[in-house]
Amino acid sequence: MGQTVNLKQRLAYNYLRDGSTKFLCYGGAGGGGKSWLGCEWLMQCCYFLPGTRWFAGRNNLKDSRASISVTFGKVAQWHGFTGYRLTNDGIEFDNGSEIIFLDLTYYPVKDPLYERFGSLEFTGGWIEEGGQVNGLAFSVLQTRIGRHLNDKYGIPGKILITCNPKKNWLYDLFYKPWKEGTLEDGYAFVQALVQDNPFATEDYIETLRNTNDKVTKERLYFGNWEYDDDPAVLCDYDAICDLFTNEHVKPSGVSSGSADLAMKGRDRFVAGHWKGNVCYIKLDQGYSTGKSIETDLKRMMIECSIPRSMMIADSDGLGNYLESYLNGIKEFHGGKQPINPEFDNLKSECGFKLAELINNRQIRVVCTDAQRERIKKELSVLKQDHIDADTRRKGIISKEKMKEILGFSPDYLDMLIMAMYFRIKPVPKRPKAKLGDI
Ligand SMILES: Nc1ncnc2c1ncn2[C@@H]1O[C@H](COP(=O)(O)OP(=O)(O)OP(=O)(O)O)[C@@H](O)[C@H]1O
Numbered sequence: 001m002g003q004t005v006n007l008k009q010r011l012a013y014n015y016l017r018d019g020s021t022k023f024l025c026y027g028g029a030g031g032g033g034k035s036w037l038g039c040e041w042l043m044q045c046c047y048f049l050p051g052t053r054w055f056a057g058r059n060n061l062k063d064s065r066a067s068i069s070v071t072f073g074k075v076a077q078w079h080g081f082t083g084y085r086l087t088n089d090g091i092e093f094d095n096g097s098e099i100i101f102l103d104l105t106y107y108p109v110k111d112p113l114y115e116r117f118g119s120l121e122f123t124g125g126w127i128e129e130g131g132q133v134n135g136l137a138f139s140v141l142q143t144r145i146g147r148h149l150n151d152k153y154g155i156p157g158k159i160l161i162t163c164n165p166k167k168n169w170l171y172d173l174f175y176k177p178w179k180e181g182t183l184e185d186g187y188a189f190v191q192a193l194v195q196d197n198p199f200a201t202e203d204y205i206e207t208l209r210n211t212n213d214k215v216t217k218e219r220l221y222f223g224n225w226e227y228d229d230d231p232a233v234l235c236d237y238d239a240i241c242d243l244f245t246n247e248h249v250k251p252s253g254v255s256s257g258s259a260d261l262a263m264k265g266r267d268r269f270v271a272g273h274w275k276g277n278v279c280y281i282k283l284d285q286g287y288s289t290g291k292s293i294e295t296d297l298k299r300m301m302i303e304c305s306i307p308r309s310m311m312i313a314d315s316d317g318l319g320n321y322l323e324s325y326l327n328g329i330k331e332f333h334g335g336k337q338p339i340n341p342e343f344d345n346l347k348s349e350c351g352f353k354l355a356e357l358i359n360n361r362q363i364r365v366v367c368t369d370a371q372r373e374r375i376k377k378e379l380s381v382l383k384q385d386h387i388d389a390d391t392r393r394k395g396i397i398s399k400e401k402m403k404e405i406l407g408f409s410p411d412y413l414d415m416l417i418m419a420m421y422f423r424i425k426p427v428p429k430r431p432k433a434k435l436g437d438i
Pocket residue numbers: 006009027029030031032033034035036037074078197199200201
């Protein structure tokens with residue numbers, strides 16, 4: 001008999017049953033059978049391992065109770081299983097096993113460290129819709145599993161996480177390392193799209209495919225983790241992609257240049273030659289010395305006809321040194337006063353200007369494919385800081401924060417931001433009234 005199976009769920013079960021995986025992240029798209037897998041796995045664990053205790057958690061208790069119990073009911077019916085009953089707190093099995101619904105809401109004031117989980121002891125568990133859950137919950141729950149009859153049955157404590165794409169701890173711990181082939185021991189990721197799930201109805205697939213909202217479609221239908229719906233992101237994703245093909249932006253006017261300096265492989269040394277709003281990435285070096293930077297930058301300025309006064313480089317560290325050799329170039333002091341007092345400093349003002357020009361398709365960057373991918377990533381962390389505070393001056397998130405998200409230094413982004421120095425205009429002051437005007 002030809003049997004229909006969801007192969008991705010099968011693959012997930014391999015990880016859930018092996019002796020080495022501790023944490024499995026499953027999904028990363030809509031409709032791939034995430035909720036089903038969570039319920040079915042826990043049902044089997046409870047059934048085959050009498051007396052065990054498992055958690056099933058979401059970012060809020062009402063959601064856990066409502067959605068998990070409904071799916072669980074469907075799964076049980078599919079398997080013709082009736083040996084359980086739903087309670088207020090979870091699901092009790094006739095053999096003494098239980099699933100406990102956990103409220104994973106983060107309370108920064110009341111319970112900033114999830115101390116309320118401190119005394120709980122589980123065999124293992126499941127975090128559903130992990131994208132909405134604070135990463136700290138995952139850390140704390142790691143210490144609460146493997147503590148209830150694991151010895152008796154000889155099984156390791158495991159956590160299954162199901163989720164849609166989300167640039168948070170899931171991206172950092174699972175998706176990105178999985179893509180790059182650098183997953184840590186004990187971690188596994190299974191990407192499951194709706195196309196992988198033979199049980200998804202045509203209706204369900206159609207709805208996803210016809211989603212009007214581009215971000216939702218990219219994330220849930222295509223399983224695209226790079227599509228961010230973070231309201232703090234300043235450049236929209238399509239505009240970032242267009243940056244490299246905006247051929248209507250023509251080179252024009254006096255040349256200018258911008259450079260992010262770095263020595264000895266700490267960060268990258270990146271320099272761009274600008275003709276109007278067309279940026280040609282000219283220098284890009286992983287390893288450079290003070291001397292080589294000086295020589296290369298000088299050569300670039302001569303070759304590209306960049307006047308000293310139209311060349312800007314960061315000042316922190318190297319700029320000072322360089323200025324004494326390349327007399328007359330501008331140093332960029334990001335922390336200085338902005339021209340427009342709406343912003344918290346000069347770098348923020350330039351960052352917002354960059355986003356504005358990118359979103360308006362007024363910039364073109366000419367570079368290699370590898371550079372393009374990197375620039376796209378870096379622009380995704382050009383984010384507004386303290387977005388919820390409407391009283392503060394506008395700012396962008398710190399370079400430290402950007403590094404934390406990216407895992408590397410946003411060197412191209414800094415180079416692009418600095419170039420905006422020549423493009424932010426002083427706010428025109430009202431001309432002083434002459435006596436005769438009154
Ligand atoms: N192994 C299976 N056997 C039978 N039906 C399944 C199985 N896996 C998934 N399904 C069915 O496929 C559909 C989608 O599955 P499910 O709801 O688990 O996906 P999901 O990834 O949680 O979706 P969503 O993104 O909407 O949360 C459901 O109708 C579910 O009942």
